[in-house]
Amino acid sequence: MNETIEQLLSRNSAPKLTSPGPDPATLDYMFRAALRAPDHAWLQPWRFLTLEGEARERLGEVFLESRLQDDPGIDDAARERALAAPLRAPLLVVVICRYTEHPKVPRQEQIISAGCAAHALLLAAEAQGYAGIWRTGSYTEDPLVAHELGLESNESIVGFLYFGSREGRAKPLPERKVEDFVQAWSP
Template sequence: MPDSPALQALDARRSVPALQLGAPGPDPETLLRMLASAVRVPDHGKMVPYRFLKIDGDARHSLGAFLAERSRARDPQASDAQVEKDRMRFSHAPLIITVIARPRPNPKVPEQEQLMTVGCVCFALMQAAQALGFGAQWLTAWMAFDPAVQAHLGLAEGERIAGFIHIGTPKLLPPERERPDPATLLQDWEG
C-alpha cells in the first residue's frame, strides 16, 4: 500500500532535543499558522480546555533566572551544576510555547477528556512545527508541576502546565529510535 504524504509526515516525526534547537524560530505569522493547526483537535463539547503562553527573547532568560532561584529554594543542597542546568533550560530554543490546561467542570465532558484534548494540542503543535521545517520538543520536568513556577507564569486557579513546547531550527536531526511494533500491542476483543 503506498504511503500518503500525511502518513509520511507522521512517520517522520521525532523530537529534536531543546539543546539542539537554535535560531531562527518561527516569525509571528508562522507561529499563528502552527497554532491554527494545533487547535484542530478532538474537543468534546467545544470546551477549548487550553491556552498558550509564548516565551521568547529575554523572557526566556528571565524565566531561567527565576528557575535557578526556585531550584535552590526547593533543594538547598542542589549542586551548582543542577542549578545552572535549570537556569539554562529555556535559553536554547528561540521560542517556547507553554500549553496550559484549563479544564472546567462539565457533566458531559470529564476532566480526563479535556486533558486528552490538551495533550493532542501539544502533539499537533509539534507536528505543525515539523511540517513547517522547524524542530520541536515537548518537555515538562519539575517546573511544570511547581506551584511557584505556575504562579510566576500567571496561571489561574485550576490551570496547569501540560507542556513546554520548545521550537526552533534543528542544529542536527536526531537519529531514528526504536519504536514499538503496533502488531504486538493490538488485541482482538471477542466479547
C-alpha cells in the same frame, strides 16, 4: 503513502534546537493546528504562552527559584542548568490546560485535549521545516512556576514545548510493530 501519513510517521523530537525559531506565519499555522485538537463539548480547554528572547531568561530565573525551593543547597552546576534550561531553543510554548467544570467532561479529558493540541503544535512545526520537543519535569507541577506564569487556579501546565531549527542529525526512529500493541477484541 500520502504526505500527511508520511509526516505523522516521521515526527522526531529534537533535543538540540537552534535559531531560527518559527517565524510568525509558521507559528500562526502551528496554533491553528493546535486549535483543531479534538475537544469534548468544545470547551477549548487550553491556552498557550510564547516565550522568546529575554522572557526565556526570566523563566530560567523562575526555574532556579523553583529548584532552590526544593533544595537550597544545589551546587553551581545545578544552578546554571536551571537558569539555562529555557535557553535551549529560541522559542518556548507553554501549553496550559484550562479546566472548566462540566457534567460530561472530566478533568482528564480536558488535559488529554490540551495534550493533543501540544502534539499538533509539534507536528505543524515539523511540517513547516522546524523542529521541537515536549518537556515537563518538576517545574510543570510547581505552584511557584504556575504563579509566576500567571496561571489561574483552574489551570495546569501540560508541557513546555521547545521550538527551533534542528541542530545535528535527526535520531533514528525506533521500530515499533503495530501487532505488538493492537489486538482485535473478541468477547
